[in-house]
Amino acid sequence: MDKYLVLENGAVFRGQAFGAPGEVMAEIVFTTGMTGYFETLTDKSYTGQAVVQTFPLIGNYGIIPEDAEGDRVGPCGYIVREWCRHPSNFRSQGDLDAFLKENNVVGLCGIDTRALTRMLREHGVMNGFLTDDPDRANAVDLSGFRVEQPVARVSTENGYILSPEGTPRFQIAMLDFGLKENICRMLVKRGCQVHVLPYDSSPEDILALQPDGLFLSNGPGDPEDNPVSIQTLRDLQPYGIPTMGICLGHQLLALAHGFHTEKLKYGHRGANQPVRNTETGRVYISSQNHGYAVINDSVDRETARVLFLNVNDCTNEGIRYLNEPTFSVQFHPEACGGPHETEFLFDDFITMMEVNGDAQKS
Numbered sequence: 001m002d003k004y005l006v007l008e009n010g011a012v013f014r015g016q017a018f019g020a021p022g023e024v025m026a027e028i029v030f031t032t033g034m035t036g037y038f039e040t041l042t043d044k045s046y047t048g049q050a051v052v053q054t055f056p057l058i059g060n061y062g063i064i065p066e067d068a069e070g071d072r073v074g075p076c077g078y079i080v081r082e083w084c085r086h087p088s089n090f091r092s093q094g095d096l097d098a099f100l101k102e103n104n105v106v107g108l109c110g111i112d113t114r115a116l117t118r119m120l121r122e123h124g125v126m127n128g129f130l131t132d133d134p135d136r137a138n139a140v141d142l143s144g145f146r147v148e149q150p151v152a153r154v155s156t157e158n159g160y161i162l163s164p165e166g167t168p169r170f171q172i173a174m175l176d177f178g179l180k181e182n183i184c185r186m187l188v189k190r191g192c193q194v195h196v197l198p199y200d201s202s203p204e205d206i207l208a209l210q211p212d213g214l215f216l217s218n219g220p221g222d223p224e225d226n227p228v229s230i231q232t233l234r235d236l237q238p239y240g241i242p243t244m245g246i247c248l249g250h251q252l253l254a255l256a257h258g259f260h261t262e263k264l265k266y267g268h269r270g271a272n273q274p275v276r277n278t279e280t281g282r283v284y285i286s287s288q289n290h291g292y293a294v295i296n297d298s299v300d301r302e303t304a305r306v307l308f309l310n311v312n313d314c315t316n317e318g319i320r321y322l323n324e325p326t327f328s329v330q331f332h333p334e335a336c337g338g339p340h341e342t343e344f345l346f347d348d349f350i351t352m353m354e355v356n357g358d359a360q361k362s
Contacts, residue, residue, distance in 0.1 A: 006137035019100030019107025023131040026050035032270030044178035048147030050077025062092025150220035155199035168193035173211040177219025182336035216249025223251035245328030267291035274311035286331035
């Protein structure tokens, strides 16, 4: 059955339907990962978006529920050149088409994803409409589409606790803006008991836990759409809680300090983004998924320094705060399924809590 993608610039791509039936409006973005498609599908940072996979064959190792990065699917649309009908992997528990149907994700295959990606690179990310009838696009306002309150849609409604084996070394308050599960795994593996809290938890809720550290997760959407969370982070600054942020958490922390963010032309999505540590000069390959970035020139050099820069476009990839035990990164050091080059940042967070604890004892 034919399926169409109609972009807001009028371009139309005709392919075949797979996944869930129906039509959906979404922001169309592309990701360059050659593997990790299941982690992409279960990444809640893609809420309100339809993902284009630039790698031409997707689904060859099937669906592996143990590798899920979230308790629900992130994208509402999925666009591939070709999907594998006969996956081969001893861990596989199904194929891509069935998974999309089960999770109500509209799919499109058989189009020239290279041409679509080049269009998005040249013109920037655009809204699009996945439909069985391209004439239906005339009845919808593609240019006016915007994902509303995505963080509220994906954050946990009730707090919960993840505990390590044995006695916890540290108590972590984790604000869930749409977290990837491997972030929690990284902390639990290091002996942390993680208290996962709703995105709109108050400063009093957080302080009541007497946490050794505060962690700010990734999540979807425009960071400026989260004024309550930004104010909470601003209110917590005087308490000097060791803090680490990833992706949206990084952006919210910057906004809480008076810095500014901007929307990128087509963002960074994939597992091959080079970032340079400005303190050491060393370059790492990182996994990323974001459409916004902190503006480097807005970072107040009296209170913070740029910690990482993107090698490709020099956009901000990390900030270290000078007068408080706090740092954040735009990329994903937990990087499931890879690369793992920046996993050491979780150890830096642990060290920061150890130093802060020793200082309080003395």
